[in-house]
C-alpha cells in the first residue's frame with residue numbers, strides 16, 4: 001500500500017499559474033535540489049503530516065472536474081519534486097487519464113529515466129521543466145547538483161515529442177545577462193518543436209522568511225530584477241518566435 005501514499009506539502013484547488021486553465025495543484029514533499037533562491041524550502045523535507053493515499057486525492061479531485069472542463073484546466077503535480085515519489089505520481093496520473101483529466105508535471109528533471117518515470121512522462125499532457133542554468137559550475141552553485149540529468153531529461157522529452165513548457169528563473173548576475181539569454185535561446189532551438197511556451201519567472205525574495213523559520217541561512221545576495229530587464233529578456237524570446245509567459 002505504500003505505493004499509493006504520497007507525502008504532500010500542500011494543495012491549491014484554484015491554481016492558475018501552474019499550467020493551462022484552472023488547476024488542482026499538488027505540491028509534493030522532497031526535492032533533489034537545494035536551490036539557493038528556493039521559495040519553498042519547507043518542501044525539502046519529508047514528514048508524514050501531509051501523507052495521503054492516491055484514492056483520497058483522486059476523490060477530492062473529482063469534486064473539481066467541472067471546473068477543469070469549463071476552463072481547459074486539470075491537475076498539476078509540482079513540488080518539491082513529484083518524480084521523487086514516482087509510485088504515487090504514476091498511480092494518480094493513471095487514474096486521471098482514465099477519466100480524461102489534463103495532467104501536467106512540474107519538474108526539475110533531475111531523475112534517472114527508469115520505466116516508471118518514462119510511464120509518468122507518457123501520461124503527462126504537459127511537462128513544465130525548470131532550466132536552472134546551462135553552465136555546469138553555475139548549476140552546481142545554484143542547486144547543489146550538476147545539470148547532466150536535467151539536459152538528458154529534456155533530450156528524452158524531445159525524442160518522445162512531449163509538449164513542454166520551459167521555465168527559467170531570471171536571477172540578476174546569474175541568468176539575466178545577454179550572454180546567458182542568447183546561449184539559452186540558441187540551446188533551446190533544437191527543442192523548438194516540443195516547446196509550447198517559455199515561462200520567464202523574475203527572481204523574488206518572498207521565500208526568505210521561510211528559510212529563517214527553518215533555521216537555514218539564505219545565501220543569495222542579489223536584487224530582484226527590474227521590470228524593464230524582465231521585459232527586455234521577454235522581447236528577446238518573442239523576437240525568436242517563442243510564446244512567452
Ligand code: SF4
Nearest residue numbers: 031033034035038080
Ligand atoms: S527545484 Fe524548486 S523546490 Fe527544489 S530546491 Fe529548487 S526551487 Fe526549491
